[in-house]
Amino acid sequence: MVLWKCQVCNFVFEGPQPPDKCPKCGAPKEQFRQLSEQEAELIIRSRKSNYLHMRALSLLRELLTVAEEIIQDNLDPPCVKIASEEKEFASTTIQKIVAELESHMKKGKWG
Ligand SMILES: [Zn+2]
CATH class of the missing domain: 1.10.287 (Helix Hairpins)
Structure with missing residues (x-):
């Protein structure tokens, strides 16, 4: 599972690509960082x-x-x-x- 984290508000998004904008704070997709496999596993x-x-x-x-x-x-x-x-x-x-x-x-x- 691929997880992306908004660097502005910490919203975590699941999907192959980050969303166009953050559903929580409205930040653009460039603000999303792909979490490493290890970081994602820890969350899951x-x-x-x-x-x-x-x-x-x-x-x-x-x-x-x-x-x-x-x-x-x-x-x-x-x-x-x-x-x-x-x-x-x-x-x-x-x-x-x-x-x-x-x-x-x-x-x-x-x-
Ligand atoms: Zn956000």
Whole structure:
């Protein structure tokens, strides 16, 4: 698979030729650089992992919202204790995932 990257906005395009203009920022085709086979493989291999991390992020954000509702509901101290633990777990894990995704981007495992 041939990948092209817009040097202005980092939009990644798949195809034998770059587009006439960047679909995101409108830069002309001359602004597209063909990624090496190695760079393209890294992106393709990472897409599934990044998507799975983002799905996990979405579930953890849902858990955070539910935990906050349980705390507000405040039926009894054991409920609030469990919800506080859920909230702590979700917040910490969200930040771990965000840090991991940031490191993927810096290593070219994104696009
Ligand atoms: Zn662009």
